Amino acid sequence: MEVETKPVRWKQLIHDDQVHGSLYTDEAIFREELEKIWYRTWVYVGHESEIPRPNDYILKTIGLEEVIMVRDRRGVVNLLHNRCPHRGNRVCVSQQGNARSFTCAYHGWNFSNDGELKGYPYPSGYLEDKRGELGLGRVARMQSYKGFVFGSLAASGPTLEEHLGAARETIDHLVRNSPEGEIELTAGFLQHKVRSNWKFLVENETDGYHPQVVHASIFEVAQSGIGDLYNENSSAVVRYFGNGHSELDLRPEFRNIDRPMRWFGTDEERVPDYTARMKAAYGDQMAREIMIDGVRHVMIFPNLFIAEIQLFVLQPLAVDETVQHVTALQFKGAPDLNKRMRSQTMGSVGPAGFLLADDAEMYERTQRGVQQRNPEWLYLGRGKHREQVGQDGVITGNVTDDTASRGMWQHYRSLMEAA
């Protein structure tokens, strides 16, 4: 209670190179984050390919809010709050499906899939017609970029383009890996729950310091060369784009190696169909460049993480509980590569993943650690002396440096300081 009545002094909790442990453990701070971050800024909701046909719907979340992402009969994507305006019942209870309308199971109110109230039993019980007045709540703003659907519960604020800022081109870069210029999410999601604050996950996604330590076991038995890219002498970099977004950019290493598909640990010859389609779509030279660069490793604040072959969505449940939803990226028009991406994804991530189960262990240990009293702070000073600020404000550091975390916290502070 004391924290609620006393204004939190963000400046005192967030310094340039250290943050206070209570930022991960204080329930009042978590509730304030919901209001100032999750219910105010742009949050990734889902991908249009998850609801390909008219009347397809799927349940998603924005913070703790459950939303129905639904394509109406005209093909327009809507984001609706899953709450009946009559008595507050959950209107949609199936995780996904196809429906022209939703009928509340409590008193039979019926809503079209664009949220409009179409009818209700015994209308003479109301003096006026309630249709047009009461409907399903709509997420205040919804915008889609290259199939990625974002929602904001705030009616005004920066546009999605402003929010994505310098990170937007990473999505352009991603979709080029499909010979048809589109990605699809068609393989369903794994849901991996961790007893940890959501920001530990955000920070870890573009932490290039940990892989050689945390993932030593799988790098050792799989004899994977990927771990070697995360060392201080690597030409890979960490980049902070602003607005909380960041990436680990391994392209300098892959360009050095100069072999298409090395980013995926394979060769052109192993994916002949994909290679042929890419060359047909982009021409030999550009296809080669795309297939050398591969997909980048990007964290779009606060909840979308594109990890080369996977897409993660972070969902906070409580101050110390978070779910990672993860699926394989699928490139439209690339069935042979897609099969490999699904297989590698299943090995790497999810509750039993060779990589993610160890990341999850660190999330949970850090959560327990920051509940201890001494020291009170977390130190984020790595590489502060050697990072470079570009003319566009983008900050670049050594791949093992804390550049992304420092940037994220400054953005976080600006969001939390806002009235």
Place this chain on the structure above:
Amino acid sequence: MTADEMLELCEVTQFIYREARLQDDHAYADWESLWADDGVYWVPANGEDIDPDAQMSIIYDNRSRIALRVGQLRTGKRHTQLPRSRLRRVASNIELIDRQADTLRVRANAMIFESNSRGETVWATRNEYTLRRVDGVLRMVRKKVVLANNDSALYSLSFLI
């Protein structure tokens, strides 16, 4: 049920108990030796009848990936198993579903209690085995583990289920 069938069911039951014990005891190499060369270890997500070649599964290991999984556990650096989960499981409801030449299909249920640094977790599964007699002993050709809550968000599942 004939006497031969009863003997066979008894042998299958003993096999399942042994597998459960090796898993509980983290006897990784002994557990791996229960697999046939073409073994497939499958833990589906989001239902029980998904197509594992098209949809995400929690585990979908071919034989070489089973070896990788065991190999990772044996490095001593698999942090999520440091310290190891303390496990105790009960396997029951064992039914012989089908027999074709040297191949048996078996179903069982399992309740697994896990205690680790996060806390205590109970896992409930239906297990479907395809077993093959190789040189006189049973080997796992396929083990499918259907978690009762596989459509929900799950904590890390890093022991052998």
